[in-house]
Amino acid sequence: MLDDGSTLNRFWDDADTPRDESYAEDTELAKGSTREPRQLYRDIRAAAESGWDFSSRWFADARTRASLDTTEIIPIDLNSLLFGLEQAISAGCTRTGDLNCGREFEQRAAQRRKAVDRYLWDASSGAYLDYRWTHRERIPGISAATLYPLFVAMSSPHQAQSVARATRDSLLKAGGIVTTPAGLRPAVGFPERLGNLCNG
Numbered sequence: 001m002l003d004d005g006s007t008l009n010r011f012w013d014d015a016d017t018p019r020d021e022s023y024a025e026d027t028e029l030a031k032g033s034t035r036e037p038r039q040l041y042r043d044i045r046a047a048a049e050s051g052w053d054f055s056s057r058w059f060a061d062a063r064t065r066a067s068l069d070t071t072e073i074i075p076i077d078l079n080s081l082l083f084g085l086e087q088a089i090s091a092g093c094t095r096t097g098d099l100n101c102g103r104e105f106e107q108r109a110a111q112r113r114k115a116v117d118r119y120l121w122d123a124s125s126g127a128y129l130d131y132r133w134t135h136r137e138r139i140p141g142i143s144a145a146t147l148y149p150l151f152v153a154m155s156s157p158h159q160a161q162s163v164a165r166a167t168r169d170s171l172l173k174a175g176g177i178v179t180t181p182a183g184l185r186p187a188v189g190f191p192e193r194l195g196n197l198c199n200g
Contacts, residue, residue, distance in 0.1 A: 144178070
């Protein structure tokens with residue numbers, strides 16, 4: 001919950017121990033770090049749960065895994081998908097005649113959209129950015145996650161056009177979209193569709 005009472009979600013793991021499948025790597029990383037090991041382990045686990053393991057998106061210093069601070073970040077992709085889920089639940093409830101449920105989840109989706117626009121939309125860059133709630137600031141630097149609000153129809157037409165331009169300028173490379181401007185992995189399936197969006 002943020003200062004104004006808005007609720008947005010973050011990636012999290014209840015465990016604060018090394019991952020079973022990467023125990024040696026996690027403990028070695030913690031030994032070489034000045035950070036409190038339990039918090040580092042939780043941030044490693046949260047990053048792994050995000051599906052973006054281990055993107056520079058989660059690195060406080062933008063370079064090293066030892067600086068992972070995943071649990072301090074409110075990510076645009078997660079909150080976009082939850083908005084889509086709230087919309088789907090609302091539609092399902094309404095179709096079955098449960099109008100109270102339909103209204104409740106429509107309201108939740110509207111509140112999430114408002115909070116995303118307040119905290120994650122960055123008009124100056126024309127993109128959705130992650131938000132470091134512990135510092136009360138957006139994290140500079142676009143990632144491919146900025147496209148998620150377009151996928152779930154949460155963005156306005158103006159926002160969608162701005163995101164298309166920002167993505168074209170910062171993320172579209174030969175062969176596809178990189179996850180971050182310094183990223184090396186193109187996102188499968190995006191190049192042609194994004195090219196049409198940017199040129200349209």
